[in-house]
Every structure is written in C-alpha cells, then in structure tokens.
Amino acid sequence: MRTTVGIIGAGPAGLLLARLLHNAGIDSVVLESRDRAYVEQRQRAGILEQGTVDVLRAAGAGERMDREGLRHDGIELRYDRKRHRVDFPALTGGKAVTVYAQTEVCKDLIALQLAEGGPLLFEAEALAVEDAATGHPRVRFRHQGAEDVLECDYVVGCDGFWGVARTAVPAGLSRTFERTYPFGWLGILADVPPSHDELVYARHDRGFALLSMRSPSVSRLYLQVPDGTKAEEWSDEEIWDELERRFETADDWTLQRGPITQKSVTPMRSFVHEPMRHGRLFLAGDAAHIVPPTGAKGLNLAVGDVVTFARALVHQRETGSAELLDAYSATCLRRVWQAERFSYDMTTLLHRAPGATAFDARLQLARLERIASSRAAETDLAEAYTGFPLE
Numbered sequence: 001m002r003t004t005v006g007i008i009g010a011g012p013a014g015l016l017l018a019r020l021l022h023n024a025g026i027d028s029v030v031l032e033s034r035d036r037a038y039v040e041q042r043q044r045a046g047i048l049e050q051g052t053v054d055v056l057r058a059a060g061a062g063e064r065m066d067r068e069g070l071r072h073d074g075i076e077l078r079y080d081r082k083r084h085r086v087d088f089p090a091l092t093g094g095k096a097v098t099v100y101a102q103t104e105v106c107k108d109l110i111a112l113q114l115a116e117g118g119p120l121l122f123e124a125e126a127l128a129v130e131d132a133a134t135g136h137p138r139v140r141f142r143h144q145g146a147e148d149v150l151e152c153d154y155v156v157g158c159d160g161f162w163g164v165a166r167t168a169v170p171a172g173l174s175r176t177f178e179r180t181y182p183f184g185w186l187g188i189l190a191d192v193p194p195s196h197d198e199l200v201y202a203r204h205d206r207g208f209a210l211l212s213m214r215s216p217s218v219s220r221l222y223l224q225v226p227d228g229t230k231a232e233e234w235s236d237e238e239i240w241d242e243l244e245r246r247f248e249t250a251d252d253w254t255l256q257r258g259p260i261t262q263k264s265v266t267p268m269r270s271f272v273h274e275p276m277r278h279g280r281l282f283l284a285g286d287a288a289h290i291v292p293p294t295g296a297k298g299l300n301l302a303v304g305d306v307v308t309f310a311r312a313l314v315h316q317r318e319t320g321s322a323e324l325l326d327a328y329s330a331t332c333l334r335r336v337w338q339a340e341r342f343s344y345d346m347t348t349l350l351h352r353a354p355g356a357t358a359f360d361a362r363l364q365l366a367r368l369e370r371i372a373s374s375r376a377a378e379t380d381l382a383e384a385y386t387g388f389p390l391e
C-alpha cells in the first residue's frame with residue numbers, strides 16, 4: 001500500500017487529520033488497532049473549545065454538533081460552600097465552549113471518512129514506523145492476521161499515549177517531561193438530568209468533584225480518589241453520598257441522583273515529548289502530550305496539532321516551502337506548554353494532595369478568592385479555558 005500521509009490511530013486527532021487532508025485533496029490512510037464499536041464507545045473528553053468547534057464546522061463535521069451540542073457560557077467554581085460563576089463571553093470578548101462528547105465527535109468523523117474519505121482500516125495495528133528520518137517512511141502493520149507495509153511520504157502518529165509512533169524517535173533525540181499525580185478521577189455516567197446547567201468545579205477538604213454532562217438527560221460526574229482506586233470499590237450509593245458532600249453549598253442547591261450506567265477511574269498525568277517531529281514522522285495529540293483532565297484540554301490540543309500539520313502540508317504543496325513543516329514541533333509546543341501550565345494550575349487549585357497541610361488548604365482558598373474578586377485573575381482563567389488561539 002502507498003499513500004501521501006499514513007495516519008496511525010483513529011482517535012479525534014487521526015480522524016480529524018484525515019478529514020482535513022481529504023478536504024485539501026491530499027490522500028491518506030488511517031490505521032486503527034481497535035474495532036469501530038470500541039472507538040465509538042470509549043468515554044473520554046466532552047468539552048470543545050471555541051476554536052475546536054470552528055475547525056469541526058469548517059471541516060464539514062459540525063452538523064450534528066450544532067444540533068445536539070450544548071453551548072456553555074461559563075463554569076461555576078464552588079468552594080467553602082460558596083458559588084462563583086465565571087462568565088466566559090463577558091471576559092473573553094464573546095468566547096464560549098461547547099459540551100459535545102468525544103464519542104460523538106469520533107462517530108461523526110468516522111461516518112464522514114467512510115462515506116467520502118480515504119481508507120480507514122479498523123483492527124489494523126501499527127507495529128513499527130521505519131525510516132522516519134529518510135524521504136520514504138513506512139509503517140509496518142498487522143491487519144486481518146497478515147502483516148503488511150504502508151509506504152508514505154509522511155507518517156503522523158496519532159496513536160495516543162500507549163502508541164508505537166513515539167518509539168520511532170531515537171532515544172538520543174527524545175526529551176520527556178512528566179509528572180504523575182497521587183490521585184485519579186472516578187468518573188460516572190448517570191441517567192439523570194444535570195443538576196446544574198453549567199459545569200461545576202468543586203474544591204472541598206475531602207477532595208475535588210466535577211459536575212458535567214453529556215446531554216440534557218445524561219450527567220457525567222467525577223470524584224477525586226486516591227491513586228490505585230478501583231471503580232468497583234465504590235457502591236453507587238457511596239458515590240452519590242460523596243458527591244453530595246463535596247458539592248455542598250450554603251443555599252438550597254440539590255444534587256439529583258439517578259441510575260449509574262458506567263463508572264471508571266482515570267489516572268492523572270502531565271507528559272510532554274519533545275520534539276514532536278523526527279524527519280518525516282510527526283506526533284500529534286496524546287502521542288506527544290498528556291494533560292490532567294481538570295483543564296479539559298486533551299482533545300482540544302489534539303485538534304490544534306493536526307490543524308497545524310494540515311496547514312503546513314498544504315502550505316508546502318502550494319508554495320514549495322517546508323518552512324511550516326519545519327516549524328511544526330515548535331509551533332505546537334508553544335500551545336502545548338500553555339495548556340500544561342493551565343491544567344496543572346487547575347489541578348493544584350482544586351485537588352487535595354495526600355499530606356496537604358492546613359496552610360495548603362488556605363492557599364487554595366486564597367487563590368479561589370482571588371479569581372472570584374479580581375477581573376484580571378478571572379479573565380486569565382476564562383481565556384485559558386475557552387482556548388488559546390491557533391497560530
């Protein structure tokens with residue numbers, strides 16, 4: 001097999017890249033190790049920045065998102081039984097975010113790719129990227145029990161944190177920056193209308209909690225839990241009791257309970273691999289960087305990377321200049337590090353670290369009070385949450 005761009009992974013990064021290239025008249029092949037149902041059901045992110053929404057729309061993938069996505073003009077910070085709303089449009093000159101689940105973004109992009117785009121092979125596992133430093137990189141992969149080779153002009157590794165693409169960068173050229181947090185998130189899906197119409201980020205002495213939603217009838221909620229916790233260790237009733245405690249307010253707000261349909265634990269990690277390019281291999285999305293989900297940045301960063309790559313390749317085709325491809329890693333990393341910084345700030349602002357002292361707790365409350373009382377501090381949060389512009 002031969003193609004211009006070999007894409008490893010059909011998560012949001014790989015699927016959107018295939019769509020952007022198709023729209024620009026550039027052929028690609030997507031290799032995905034899992035089956036279609038698995039990719040479409042995998043519960044993950046749900047907050048789309050304004051820039052991500054604009055990109056999906058412009059790519060012709062926004063029709064259902066515009067119908068079913070929920071525009072959110074703010075979030076609520078909850079601490080010390082107080083409630084503070086951050087008003088995004090007022091602070092950012094009109095920006096907002098959209099609640100539309102990653103599963104739905106993937107379903108829309110898969111349907112478009114299968115109807116109009118190039119090959120998208122499920123259950124096709126990339127085994128290695130070879131000759132990335134030369135003009136003729138190859139992906140060795142296994143599909144339907146047989147090994148095959150995909151010859152490419154460029155390979156884009158969109159294969160997530162556990163993928164194979166990153167390992168093709170020689171160890172001597174790689175630098176990784178990492179922090180793991182000593183807690184995780186127990187996330188649930190529940191068949192009950194959300195108890196608030198915007199996301200609620202709660203800082204509590206017992207730990208962090210987040211109220212989010214997938215639709216007007218499905219709630220998505222999270223609890224900070226100790227590292228190593230298994231979802232089965234928590235009964236449904238214990239989860240609701242703990243959520244109720246952490247969301248407590250001084251007014252008459254109440255948490256609606258409902259049947260829990262899914263629960264799982266997500267570890268929390270910050271990770272960056274530099275550079276994001278080696279020869280004709282480019283890394284995008286979780287393959288190159290991970291953020292803790294507190295800032296809702298993972299999916300949005302993946303979108304930024306593939307937009308940057310697609311623009312650079314189109315530029316090279318139209319002008320013959322590789323200048324944007326050469327700048328790919330540095331361009332993406334500027335945005336990545338801002339998202340790393342914001343995700344870290346939000347995580348340390350709202351979570352209770354094991355061994356945290358009363359002093360640490362007071363500092364968190366002082367930081368929250370600062371956001372609630374200073375327009376400059378609040379604007380900083382709103383700008384980062386709604387998204388840094390794509391260069």
Ligand SMILES: Cc1cc2nc3c(=O)[nH]c(=O)nc-3n(C[C@H](O)[C@H](O)[C@H](O)COP(=O)(O)OP(=O)(O)OC[C@H]3O[C@@H](n4cnc5c(N)ncnc54)[C@H](O)[C@@H]3O)c2cc1C
Pocket residue numbers: 008009010011012013014031032033034039043044045046047102124125126127158159160161162163164266284285286287293295296297298299300302
């Ligand atoms: C459990 C979990 C929960 C999350 N929750 C949130 C959240 O609440 N909010 C938020 O903002 N972000 C969240 N994230 C982060 C967000 O979902 C990711 O940043 C986003 O999925 C990145 O997209 P991606 O396409 O780069 O990678 P992925 O979505 O990981 O896609 C990579 C794809 O590559 C495939 N693949 C892997 N190896 C190979 C191979 N060798 N050959 C072929 N295919 C391969 C995988 O099967 C997968 O389909 C979460 C992540 C995880 C893991």
